[in-house]
Amino acid sequence: MRKTLLSAGLAGLALVFGLAAPASAADDTTVVTLTVVAVGGLTITAPEAANIGSGAEGGAVSGQIGSVTVLDQRASLTPNWTATVISTDFTTGGGTAQETIPNINVRYWSGQPIATSGSGTFTTGQPGAADAVIINVPRTVFTHTGGTGSNFATWNPTLVVTIPQDAVAGIYTGTVTHSVL
Numbered sequence: 001m002r003k004t005l006l007s008a009g010l011a012g013l014a015l016v017f018g019l020a021a022p023a024s025a026a027d028d029t030t031v032v033t034l035t036v037v038a039v040g041g042l043t044i045t046a047p048e049a050a051n052i053g054s055g056a057e058g059g060a061v062s063g064q065i066g067s068v069t070v071l072d073q074r075a076s077l078t079p080n081w082t083a084t085v086i087s088t089d090f091t092t093g094g095g096t097a098q099e100t101i102p103n104i105n106v107r108y109w110s111g112q113p114i115a116t117s118g119s120g121t122f123t124t125g126q127p128g129a130a131d132a133v134i135i136n137v138p139r140t141v142f143t144h145t146g147g148t149g150s151n152f153a154t155w156n157p158t159l160v161v162t163i164p165q166d167a168v169a170g171i172y173t174g175t176v177t178h179s180v181l
Contacts, residue, residue: 039150040073042081044180050159058165062158067114069154070142070180079120079151083142083180087135090161092170101172105162107132108176110141110155118151120144132160135176 045068052063072079085108090101109126116122125141126132133139142153159176 057167062160071152084138086138088175090172090174103136107160108135114154116153120147
């Protein structure tokens with residue numbers, strides 16, 4: 001009886017003084033995951049059409065073609081990309097030799113960016129007219145390196161087309177293709 005009274009007395013004291021009876025400790029963990037999704041991919045947009053003017057045989061025609069934009073929404077840890085450009089021949093009529101301006105006569109310069117956003121380094125391929133390149137093969141015109149997350153760059157390139165001395169009069173059409181990887 002004495003042991004029971006002692007235990008009851010100690011339990012009473014614990015209640016009076018706010019002491020809890022010893023309990024066994026336990027933990028449990030939950031692994032929580034979430035997914036960050038990219039809003040989009042890597043895209044490039046350019047004007048559907050442009051008219052850069054007119055010129056005489058043996059001369060040159062120069063003009064801006066409108067805004068080109070690379071939009072990188074991959075939300076990448078390494079959002080590097082390279083934009084390139086290439087041109088077809090420009091032709092009129094039946095596309096005979098005198099109705100063709102070869103793509104070796106088409107030069108391009110990207111100029112300085114109109115706008116950029118995001119971290120990292122944006123580099124223009126041809127900052128000024130003296131840097132113009134012939135675009136009969138793919139040429140790098142803009143790059144982005146470093147940084148993280150999404151980014152974009154916009155520029156308004158200039159084309160310079162040298163008209164052959166024996167070209168016939170007409171409206172010449174060619175295709176300038178921008179790509180990004």
